[in-house]
Amino acid sequence: MRATRWSLGAVGLLSMAVGARMLVDRPAAAGVASWLAGAALLHDLVLLPLVLAAGLLLRRLGGRPVRGVVRGGLVVAGCVTLVALPPLLRPGEPANPTVLPLDYGRNVLLLIALTGLGTLSLALVVAWRRRRRATRRPPARRPRLRNG
Numbered sequence: 001m002r003a004t005r006w007s008l009g010a011v012g013l014l015s016m017a018v019g020a021r022m023l024v025d026r027p028a029a030a031g032v033a034s035w036l037a038g039a040a041l042l043h044d045l046v047l048l049p050l051v052l053a054a055g056l057l058l059r060r061l062g063g064r065p066v067r068g069v070v071r072g073g074l075v076v077a078g079c080v081t082l083v084a085l086p087p088l089l090r091p092g093e094p095a096n097p098t099v100l101p102l103d104y105g106r107n108v109l110l111l112i113a114l115t116g117l118g119t120l121s122l123a124l125v126v127a128w129r130r131r132r133r134a135t136r137r138p139p140a141r142r143p144r145l146r147n148g
Helices: 002-025 029-060 064-089 104-136
Strands: none
16 A cells, blocks of 8 residues: 555656646746636635535535435536536637527526526425335334343
């Protein structure tokens, strides 16, 4: 295990060195560096507090199955957002007008809203089934104690 860890660390350091060298050789190094700094700030100042707040809210929700459904819905919404961000944030009109012929921002919001609605519906079904099973289950028997 130790040799694997050291070799993976060496490959990681070598990859970072190659990436830093390529970044310095490019004329747009300042733009890439500012983009990386912006991504780090976006992660630390926006994404991380949102994830922590969602975790606190999920603790308040009932049972593990419901939390799992909500977590899954949040992962899907996050993936949709990550895939949609580059075309949404690209300035100006695309070179080919048929690339994004529809209102992309509205459609992404609609997809995220549908994901939320589906997550809420599934969470309600899971909670309902859980309550239903709990009411149908006979009470647990206590073992009788023997005298003497």
